[in-house]
Amino acid sequence: MEKDSPDSIIVDTCSLLRREGPRFVRLNAERQKYSVLLPRLVYNELSRFVRKKMKLKSNAFYALSVLQDARIQRMNRTGKFAIADDEIVYCCRCVESAPRYVCTEDKKLRQRIAEANPTVHLLSAAQLLSLLGQEKHSALQKLCLT
Numbered sequence: 001m002e003k004d005s006p007d008s009i010i011v012d013t014c015s016l017l018r019r020e021g022p023r024f025v026r027l028n029a030e031r032q033k034y035s036v037l038l039p040r041l042v043y044n045e046l047s048r049f050v051r052k053k054m055k056l057k058s059n060a061f062y063a064l065s066v067l068q069d070a071r072i073q074r075m076n077r078t079g080k081f082a083i084a085d086d087e088i089v090y091c092c093r094c095v096e097s098a099p100r101y102v103c104t105e106d107k108k109l110r111q112r113i114a115e116a117n118p119t120v121h122l123l124s125a126a127q128l129l130s131l132l133g134q135e136k137h138s139a140l141q142k143l144c145l146t
Contacts (some may be wrong), residue, residue: 008035009101010088011128012109013045017059020125021103022066027132029070034131036072037099039091041084043067043074085109092117103128 015021028034046067049060081087088109092098093116102113103123110122123131 007033008037008099009103009131010037010039010091010099011042012039012088012102012104012106013042013084014105015103015125015128016042016046016063016067017049017056018105018125019059020128022063024103024128024132025063025066025070025072027129029072031132034101036070037091038067038072038074039084039087040074040076041081041087045084085112089113089116092120095119101131 011021011025016025025036028036043064046060046064049056050064053060075091079087079090081090085106085108088102088104089112092102092113095117098117098120101121101123102109103125104110104113105124113120113122
């Protein structure tokens, strides 16, 4: 795997299905502050949700369209993995090319990443927008409207 920028971030499937994940990707694309890494299996899971899971279909479709609009490319496959979590942990394992951040809600994945590479910062979807200062921007917008 090639060396990524020191400010790279992986947003996993469950985080992209929440509204904060695609919002971060869209705002990040406008500001070009972080390099968003999209593991191939995360992309595949989102695509499968669009095709099969009615409850998550609109969220997955929205996430995929935001990723496409932001021109986020899937990562090259670095090995054979059964699930996206395995691919994400693999990306974090090598200290030289590990992302700086991983956004996930999955407690087991967080634990696996922390064991593989404790230098990777783990975020929840709610914390994700704070990387871009979105909360401050929203608060200022609300203040101006009143």
